[in-house]
Amino acid sequence: MVNLDLDESGEDAALTSDGATLALCTGKRVRNKTKAAETTGRGDSYVHLFDVARELRQSQSICTLERSKEGARVEVNRASFSPDGVYLAIARSDNSVHVYDARYMGRNVVHRYRHARPPAFEEQNHFGVVQLEWVHSTTRSAYNLLSGGEDGCVRMWTPGWTDSGNGRAIAKIDTDVGAFSVGDRNVGERDLVVGGSDGSVTVFDGLRDFIKVENDY
Template identity: 40%
Template sequence: MAIHPTGRTLALVTAGDSNSHFLRLYDVHRNARKETVEVLLEPYTKGYNFEVNCASFSPDGIFLALGRNDNITDVYDSRNMERGPLYGFFHDDPNRGVPGSESYGVVEAKWVEGRDGRRMGLITGGNDGCIRLWDCGISALEDTNGRTIAKTDFDVAHFALGDPYKGEKALVVGHCGGGVYIFDRLDGAAREQ
């Protein structure tokens, strides 16, 4: 579930019959009981049960990211959802899950604005133990897209971005092995707590 930055639209992902899954948008100011858009989601990678772990609108409200348990993040244009995903960003390194436990895939997706204020980036955490930065202005297949900005010993359980200008740490990552990493800068150097 995600709320559009204007507060007018709710995005909700639900499971349906016959392993079909839908993304629905609701206008919460007019009629929250009737969806304004309904989109059948892309099929999941074989061997995974359906689950969307997180959803997030970009600050300008144009993009909607869905982090899936098969380690893929789909990015939609919220103005034309029927078109399908614009991007499919993959965390494809080896799974760093705790042996014998379930894999959770992409568990967090957060939007960031570029320094110029015009470019939009997406930061995701997946079960490859990586926090990755994606640029929606270039192809998902470009070698430089999905750059690893932080890495842990286990799959990512949660992460939080901070504002260094307010004295906050740039990135705090909790992993499924029970550890927490604190990154003062997004240069890959961390200390485990």
């Protein structure tokens, strides 16, 4: 067992497919004490990369996440490495997904993807993009990224693509996406199961035009 040296609150973690690199997403709120009360300030959110293959306690790199458009600290709902470990996708509480090149975490965001706001938006009842999953692609790209957000859509993104088709909704429900899972037909599973924030569960089939499901990840 290795104890990692951090003094922030953990929000999510992701491991590369070879088990060599751990991404640990953390948050740190700043508390401002006044005579009247103690309030929580903006703080920051971070991604630390650890070399767990060599059992190193200190992070090998650290990235401070961009704040929301309103300047608030974002929370990390989900982190996920691409199958080859090149990209690290971060599902954020501001209804967006930021994709980093995991080899150069200190640099800027490589890709920014955003879900739309729902028609009737109430900040306290929405949590942004809550789920990510990388899948094999049927196109020339090696893989695609699926994300589920507040617009009720599971959207498909292809890193590096800039055309209008990037971010196409491959499934839609009538409420926020709470979770989703891609299945494997070869073992009798359905293509896509989506859970809504209202407790609903919707099953989608016929997605092979968009994605190729494998057992590898």
